Amino acid sequence: MTDTARPDLDLTISRIIRAPRAVVWRAWTDPASFEQWWVPAPSRCRVVDMELRPGGALTTQISEDGGEFVPHMNGCFLAVDEFERIVFTNSLVGGWRPAEQPFMTAIITLTDHPTGTEYVAHVMHKNNADRNTHEEMGFYDGWGTVTEQLAELAERQA
Numbered sequence: 001m002t003d004t005a006r007p008d009l010d011l012t013i014s015r016i017i018r019a020p021r022a023v024v025w026r027a028w029t030d031p032a033s034f035e036q037w038w039v040p041a042p043s044r045c046r047v048v049d050m051e052l053r054p055g056g057a058l059t060t061q062i063s064e065d066g067g068e069f070v071p072h073m074n075g076c077f078l079a080v081d082e083f084e085r086i087v088f089t090n091s092l093v094g095g096w097r098p099a100e101q102p103f104m105t106a107i108i109t110l111t112d113h114p115t116g117t118e119y120v121a122h123v124m125h126k127n128n129a130d131r132n133t134h135e136e137m138g139f140y141d142g143w144g145t146v147t148e149q150l151a152e153l154a155e156r157q158a
Helices: 021-029 031-037 128-136 139-157
Strands: 010-017 044-050 057-063 070-081 085-089 104-113 116-125
Touching: 010 128, 010 139, 021 031, 021 104, 021 116, 021 139, 031 044, 031 139, 116 128, 116 139, 128 139
Parallel strands: none
Antiparallel strands: 010 116, 044 057, 057 070, 070 085, 085 104, 104 116
C-alpha cells in the first residue's frame, strides 16, 4: 500500500501469490498473459495497447457472454518499476492526454514474501462518491476475482 492511503477515497485488495515476483510481473506485463486474467471469467479481455512506460497507453476491450469486444479500459501508465510497481490511471490516456471521464488511479505493488509474492492493488479515487460507487459496483468481488485469476495463472507458470 502507499503511505498516502485515504480510507475515505481508496480501496485496497491484497493477496499472497505462491509464485516468484518475476512470474507475477510477467503475468501482469505480457499482453497475452494479461488477457487471461484481467476481467472476471467467463468474460474475455483483449489488449489493444500496452506500452509499459510512463505515459504509455493501457487500452483493453471486453467481451461479455461471448459477444462483440467493446471498450473496457483506456488509461495511461504513470510508473513502471520492473518487478516492483505499476501505477496506472484512467484519468489520462496514452501520451499524457486528459481522459474524458477520469475515475481512478491504481498502484500495483509486488514484494517478496516467504511463500511467493505479496500482491497489493491500491485504487485511489478523486472523491468519496467515486470511491463508494466503485465499491458498490463490486470492487471487492471484481478485483478479488481477477486477483484470484492472476494468482492461478502465475502459480501454474511458477
